[in-house]
Amino acid sequence: MTATYTVTGMTCGGCARSVETAIRQAAPSVESVSVDLDKNTVTVTGAVEDSVIAGAVDDAGFDFGGRAA
Amino acid sequence: MTATYTVTGMTCGGCARSVETAIRQAAPSVESVSVDLDKNTVTVTGAVEDSVIAGAVDDAGFDFGGRAA
Numbered sequence: 001m002t003a004t005y006t007v008t009g010m011t012c013g014g015c016a017r018s019v020e021t022a023i024r025q026a027a028p029s030v031e032s033v034s035v036d037l038d039k040n041t042v043t044v045t046g047a048v049e050d051s052v053i054a055g056a057v058d059d060a061g062f063d064f065g066g067r068a069a
Numbered sequence: 070m071t072a073t074y075t076v077t078g079m080t081c082g083g084c085a086r087s088v089e090t091a092i093r094q095a096a097p098s099v100e101s102v103s104v105d106l107d108k109n110t111v112t113v114t115g116a117v118e119d120s121v122i123a124g125a126v127d128d129a130g131f132d133f134g135g136r137a138a
Contacts, residue, residue, distance in 0.1 A: 014131070015083040021130030060129050061090030062083070
């Protein structure tokens, strides 16, 4: 299962890495996490609840905007 | 109590905010958290164990280097 979420507040590769790490910490079973800085999106492949992603993004200091259209 | 830690991997204001938020989430009782991007340091005022700071920085995807000299 792959889902793409809107995450704002990421401005550089360090931010992207931070979001990736936070999601992997919160949901170790996910297969892949990739950030698109231009589109302000994070795509996650694996079985994980949206609320877990939301919490991880929030705790890492970025803004979770739900599933991207 | 104020302690300054070395944290590497932060390259912009978004990174700095991420580290600040992660520390505040992990240690809500701290009085202040401030990041110096030029010096790669984070200064924390409040009663908190170094290991809590280390864990928060790590989980946020940055590198904790212990107490700064």
